[in-house]
Amino acid sequence: MAKKLNTKNNKEDFAKIDENDAGTIVCTKCNVSMEPIDVTFKYLKRSFRHKVLRCSKCGQVYVPEDLAKGRMAEVEAALEEK
Amino acid sequence: MEKYLPNFKKCIQKEPPFCTAECPFHLDIIDFIEKIKTARFNAAYKLYKNAVGFPEIAASLCHAPCKNVCPITNNPIELNLLEHAVIENAGIKEPTDYNLPKRKQKIAIIGAGISGMSCALRLSTKRYDVSVFEKIDRIGGELWDIVDPEIFRKEFDLQFRHLSCEINLQTEIRSLDELKDFDAVYVATGKGGSDFGLLQKHLDKPCFMQEDTGIFAGGSILGKEKIYAQADGLKMATTIDNFLRTGNLIYTPDPKGTNTILDKERLIITTRVTPANKSSYTEEEAISEADRCLKCQCDACRLYCDLTEYERKWPLRIRDEIQATTLPGFSEVKATPAKRLISACTQCGLCVETCPKDIDIGGLILEARKSMHRQDKLAWVFNEFWLRDMDFTNGPMAGLVKGSPGSNELCKFAFFPGCQLGAGEPDLVIKSYQYLLDREKSTGLILGCCGIPAEWAGNDDKLNEEISRINTAWQTLGKPTFVLACPTCANHLKKYLPDIPCVFLYEIMDKEGISFSGNSLPVKEYPGTYSVFDPCSTRGNRALRESVRAIAQKAGYKLKPLVHQEKYSSCCSYGGQGSIADPGFAKFVREKRIKESDYPYICYCINCRDSFVEEGKSAFHILDLLFGNKPSNPTVTKRRENRIFLKETILKDFWGEEMEEKKKSYSFRLFVNEDLKKKISNDRILEEDVMEVLEFCERTGRTVYNKNTGVFSGYNMVGHMTLWIEYLKKNDESFELVNAYTHRMEIELEDVWNGEKVKHEK
Numbered sequence: 001m002a003k004k005l006n007t008k009n010n011k012e013d014f015a016k017i018d019e020n021d022a023g024t025i026v027c028t029k030c031n032v033s034m035e036p037i038d039v040t041f042k043y044l045k046r047s048f049r050h051k052v053l054r055c056s057k058c059g060q061v062y063v064p065e066d067l068a069k070g071r072m073a074e075v076e077a078a079l080e081e082k
Numbered sequence: 083m084e085k086y087l088p089n090f091k092k093c094i095q096k097e098p099p100f101c102t103a104e105c106p107f108h109l110d111i112i113d114f115i116e117k118i119k120t121a122r123f124n125a126a127y128k129l130y131k132n133a134v135g136f137p138e139i140a141a142s143l144c145h146a147p148c149k150n151v152c153p154i155t156n157n158p159i160e161l162n163l164l165e166h167a168v169i170e171n172a173g174i175k176e177p178t179d180y181n182l183p184k185r186k187q188k189i190a191i192i193g194a195g196i197s198g199m200s201c202a203l204r205l206s207t208k209r210y211d212v213s214v215f216e217k218i219d220r221i222g223g224e225l226w227d228i229v230d231p232e233i234f235r236k237e238f239d240l241q242f243r244h245l246s247c248e249i250n251l252q253t254e255i256r257s258l259d260e261l262k263d264f265d266a267v268y269v270a271t272g273k274g275g276s277d278f279g280l281l282q283k284h285l286d287k288p289c290f291m292q293e294d295t296g297i298f299a300g301g302s303i304l305g306k307e308k309i310y311a312q313a314d315g316l317k318m319a320t321t322i323d324n325f326l327r328t329g330n331l332i333y334t335p336d337p338k339g340t341n342t343i344l345d346k347e348r349l350i351i352t353t354r355v356t357p358a359n360k361s362s363y364t365e366e367e368a369i370s371e372a373d374r375c376l377k378c379q380c381d382a383c384r385l386y387c388d389l390t391e392y393e394r395k396w397p398l399r400i401r402d403e404i405q406a407t408t409l410p411g412f413s414e415v416k417a418t419p420a421k422r423l424i425s426a427c428t429q430c431g432l433c434v435e436t437c438p439k440d441i442d443i444g445g446l447i448l449e450a451r452k453s454m455h456r457q458d459k460l461a462w463v464f465n466e467f468w469l470r471d472m473d474f475t476n477g478p479m480a481g482l483v484k485g486s487p488g489s490n491e492l493c494k495f496a497f498f499p500g501c502q503l504g505a506g507e508p509d510l511v512i513k514s515y516q517y518l519l520d521r522e523k524s525t526g527l528i529l530g531c532c533g534i535p536a537e538w539a540g541n542d543d544k545l546n547e548e549i550s551r552i553n554t555a556w557q558t559l560g561k562p563t564f565v566l567a568c569p570t571c572a573n574h575l576k577k578y579l580p581d582i583p584c585v586f587l588y589e590i591m592d593k594e595g596i597s598f599s600g601n602s603l604p605v606k607e608y609p610g611t612y613s614v615f616d617p618c619s620t621r622g623n624r625a626l627r628e629s630v631r632a633i634a635q636k637a638g639y640k641l642k643p644l645v646h647q648e649k650y651s652s653c654c655s656y657g658g659q660g661s662i663a664d665p666g667f668a669k670f671v672r673e674k675r676i677k678e679s680d681y682p683y684i685c686y687c688i689n690c691r692d693s694f695v696e697e698g699k700s701a702f703h704i705l706d707l708l709f710g711n712k713p714s715n716p717t718v719t720k721r722r723e724n725r726i727f728l729k730e731t732i733l734k735d736f737w738g739e740e741m742e743e744k745k746k747s748y749s750f751r752l753f754v755n756e757d758l759k760k761k762i763s764n765d766r767i768l769e770e771d772v773m774e775v776l777e778f779c780e781r782t783g784r785t786v787y788n789k790n791t792g793v794f795s796g797y798n799m800v801g802h803m804t805l806w807i808e809y810l811k812k813n814d815e816s817f818e819l820v821n822a823y824t825h826r827m828e829i830e831l832e833d834v835w836n837g838e839k840v841k842h843e844k
Contacts, residue, residue: 028785028794040830044461045412047830055786059835062786062795063806068825076826080461080663081421082413 025062027055034062041072044079083408083453086446090401092439094341099378101148101161103340106313107140109133111148111161112379118164118372121365127172130165135200135316137175138237141165142229143196143309153344157354159375160363167368179244182209187265187326190215192255195223196308197301198270199238200315201322206245208323213264214247217254223272224302224311258292266296266322270315273302289321289333296325343438344378345385386436386650387443388671389427397433397441404446408453424450425464425663428653428671429538430618436650451540462802463826464663465539467766470801475501475531476551478743480725482529483555487519487736492560493526497587500568501531503688503703505721506714508728510705511567514587515732518565521594526559527736528552529729532571533578538659549578556582565590567705569619569626569687570657588686588704592629596637596708608707611640613679615694615701616651617687627651630686630704637708644678656689662766672697717763719770748773750780752809754819762822771800772822775807782843793820797829804828 025034034053039061041048053062063072101111110129117126127137134140144162152158169175189205191198194216206212220226225234258278261267269280280299284290289298300318301311321333355371357363363371383390383397390400403420427447434442454460474480486493497515504511511529518525533548556562556579563583566572575582614634616627634641646652654675655661661668672693682700684707685691694701695715706713716724726745733739752773754762759769779785779796786795797806808821831842 024790025786025788028787029783034786040832041827042830043827053786057836059831059840060784060786061797061829061831063797063804063825063829064795065806065808065821065823068806068823072825072827076463080463082418 025053027058027060029060030055030057032057034060043076044082046079046082083405083446083449086442086449087401089437089439089441090397090446093397093441094343094380094439095383095396095398097340097342097380099342100151100153100340101159101378103337103342104147104151106144106147106309107133107316108336112375112377114168115159115164115372115375115377118168118368119375121369123168123171123365124174126168127175130168131177135203135312136196136234136237136241137165137169139196139225139229139234140309140312141169142233143312145309153349153376153378154351154374157352157374160354160371163357163363164368164371167363167365170362171365171368175240177241177243180207185210185326187211188213188263189266189268189322189326190255190261190264191268191270192261193223193270193272193275193301193303194221194249194251195270195272195301195311196225196234197272197306197311197315197318198223198268200312201268201270201300201319202247202315203241203245204316204319205322206242206247210323210326212247214249215253215255216249216251219251221249221251224308228308258295258297262293262295264295265326266298268315268318268322269297269299269303270301270311270318271303272311273307275303277303287333288318289325289331291331296322296331298322342378343380343382344376345380345382345436347385348376348378348381350376380438382436382438383433383441383443386652387433388430388652388674389423389667390433390443392667392670393423397437397443400443401446404450408450408457410457412459420450421454421459421461422664423447424454425460425658426660426667427658428618428655428660429658430653431621432618432650432652435621448537448540451538452542453540455540455542460540461663465535465541465659466801466803467662468535468659469539469541469544472501472531472533472535472548474722475505475529475725476548479745480504480529480722480729482527482729482732483558484528484733484737485526485559486524489524491524493562494524495522495565496526496528496556496559496562498528498532498564498566498571499587500566500571500688502692502721503567503705504529504728505725506688506692506716507703507706507711508724508731510703510709510711511728512732512735513709514567514705515736518587518590519736521590524562525565526562527732528555528559528564529725529732530555532568532574534570534574535659537574545578552582553579567686567688569617569623570689572623573619586626586629588633589626589629591708592632592636596633608682608702609638611642611681612684612702613642613644613681615644615654615675615683615685615690617685617690618651618653618657619687621649621651626686630684634684634704634707639684639707641684642679642681646678654685654687654690654693656693669697717759717769718766719759719763719768722768722770746770748777750776750815750817752776752817752819758819758821765822765824767805767822767824768800771805772807772819774798774800775805776809776817776819778843779807784843799828800824802826802828 023033035056036051037054038049039052102108114126114129131137146162148161149158188211191202191214194214202212202214222234288300298318300314306314325331352374355367357367407418407420409416424447427444429444431444433444434440497518499511536544536548563585565587566584567587572584614631620626655668655671676697676699683694684704685701686704688703691701691703695713702713730741733741775798778798784796793808795808797804803824805824810818
């Protein structure tokens with residue numbers, strides 16, 4: 001499943017969410033707009049990188065609820081069976 | 083795990099039903115019946131044809147020995163009529179013309195009776211070069227005397243339609259030497275036919291080698307008559323085929339009998355469907371007759387164990403999956419099919435109690451959890467919430483060990499209400515304690531958890547810690563008798579601390595009456611008829627089950643029993659704490675339990691009550707009814723607050739002490755509306771964790787800000803979980819929570835960002 005995350009389709013899924021929020025979401029600390037940047041996720045001894053909204057200055061991450069409860073939850077469930 | 087494995091080998095689920103074991107063809111009758119039941123007569127015909135070769139002849143010849151062994155003794159399933167119905171109602175009877183390569187080997191069959199012809203049919207289907215030798219001028223042999231020639235001649239024509247098979251009539255074989263050119267010879271000369279001196283020479287074996295030729299004998303010549311001769315011809319064809327493929331002469335006699343067991347609960351006596359025309363079934367009649375079949379195969383586990391039913395798996399498959407999953411090594415190199423299943427089981431123990439071979443699936447699963455925990459392969463998320471809950475219950479804010487009030491002496495009794503009663507209904511614990519003190523002044527109190535969540539998490543170290551904590555408390559209080567309110571605590575203590583004498587609060591109430599501090603109980607707030615729901619942990623404790631019924635009746639409540647619940651009491655879904663691992667299974671179990679009766683339930687395990695209330699079922703704890711308490715459905719946060727309230731109140735009311743431990747205070751206030759409280763509680767998010775994350779976000783400034791809505795979002799880890807909060811800032815001391823959610827993946831921040839070292843704040 002970790003591999004599946006990196007397929008083209010899934011990248012598009014993640015990017016779609018990013019574009020909706022990009023521009024309106026700013027990093028409180030640095031006051032700059034968040035951009036889609038790779039972040040490392042780790043779960044049950046596996047890690048993988050994926051683009052989500054981040055502050056280019058300080059690296060702050062933003063994971064919206066629909067991503068956490070949608071695609072991420074699916075991948076989590078799959079990893080729990082591995 | 084080794085302890086549990088041997089019994090799995092005894093599993094009889096795959097044993098044939100009684101009828102199949104008795105059937106000359108060992109027809110898969112369960113499959114046959116299933117096909118008729120679903121009106122798939124073509125499929126049923128094909129199955130039957132594959133088993134018997136000549137359906138019309140078999141149906142005419144068969145004397146239905148299956149009927150003698152059918153457990154519906156006076157009204158056995160009319161299989162013979164069903165066979166005829168299948169033949170009549172099947173639309174497609176034309177045999178399939180398979181395009182198979184011809185085989186070189188030559189086979190001679192002596193005798194064109196039913197046995198010889200059956201053997202010829204099967205071997206020509208496999209495209210062997212088959213020659214039948216018959217000494218008279220017609221085929222059929224003995225059939226002429228016992229079956230209408232019209233039937234069998236038509237059937238021979240039909241089944242041989244696409245096959246080539248040389249039939250030599252009026253060709254008597256006098257000596258096997260005439261057939262030296264053949265690779266195999268099947269001697270089926272029938273009753274009184276020539277045996278070529280074989281019977282005397284080779285008494286025991288129906289097959290042997292003579293020079294280069296394999297000689298086989300079968301049918302009436304060996305005393306197998308009529309239907310058995312037909313079956314023998316088919317069986318010998320298979321033996322000959324094996325011989326010609328492998329060169330080995332192996333004859334395996336048919337297995338005799340079966341070890342299958344039919345659960346008594348499954349024996350439903352019905353009356354046979356009588357054909358309206360007195361002789362044969364219509365399609366509808368056949369379907370209703372097939373519907374009576376009990377499908378006698380052992381399925382005790384599926385009948386009683388919720389997990390095998392939900393997973394649709396038999397014990398052997400579960401065993402194999404568990405063994406594969408618990409093998410050392412990671413999923414990159416091996417399969418891990420049972421990871422969720424292992425954590426889903428309710429640990430109710432019904433599997434081993436109902437299995438005729440004592441297969442303990444639950445025991446194996448608990449060992450598997452331990453093995454997975456030792457290998458650090460159990461997903462932390464399945465158990466972390468419960469383990470944190472246990473730690474909180476036993477911790478300084480909620481845990482308590484006290485001797486009897488107003489006395490420093492050691493006590494005779496100690497009330498041990500368990501961890502969830504006080505979380506759900508602190509008032510019931512307070513009142514129950516008062517009730518006990520009214521009767522025996524020397525009664526102490528232990529607020530805390532029995533430690534079973536550690537066992538369910540497969541964590542032996544943690545379990546031992548919990549057990550020794552309880553043991554110390556018991557010793558400190560002077561080895562009192564524990565007064566329990568939770569049957570799960572009782573089983574757990576009995577297993578790990580058998581020296582502690584235990585008695586149930588309900589047994590005391592049954593004996594001592596139910597009046598309370600001068601008032602006569604009960605407060606009859608909820609009159610009506612109820613069903614007592616026995617928790618799975620009370621299966622071995624009849625006295626307890628009866629005492630609860632007795633006090634309910636004394637209190638004036640009418641009771642209607644649940645069908646299975648007392649003898650085979652099953653879990654409400656809370657047991658094993660598998661609801662995070664497999665929420666679907668937990669819901670399946672709850673819904674199944676709720677359907678057992680329309681009456682509201684009386685529970686005496688608070689987890690049962692809470693599970694049912696959660697699912698919308700009207701359910702009361704017996705103490706709710708006795709003390710007139712309205713069942714609540716508190717959020718996970720409220721459950722913690724209730725425990726703190728309980729400790730605070732009980733210390734003040736009974737000992738006149740102030741609780742030393744204080745709740746953590748914050749320099750800000752957070753407003754959460756009721757709907758949001760419910761939403762986050764369903765996701766098992768504690769408001770105190772939200773406060774911690776908010777405190778972190780405000781302290782570090784690690785948030786993002788939505789320019790359109792003015793909402794701040796930030797996260798921090800709570801245990802292994804990542805908790806996100808979204809909030810509005812009213813001023814520096816006042817916030818409003820807009821949303822909170824979690825994910826299980828951890829966000830791993832870089833140590834170096836934009837070329838600079840980053841210090842990650844905690």
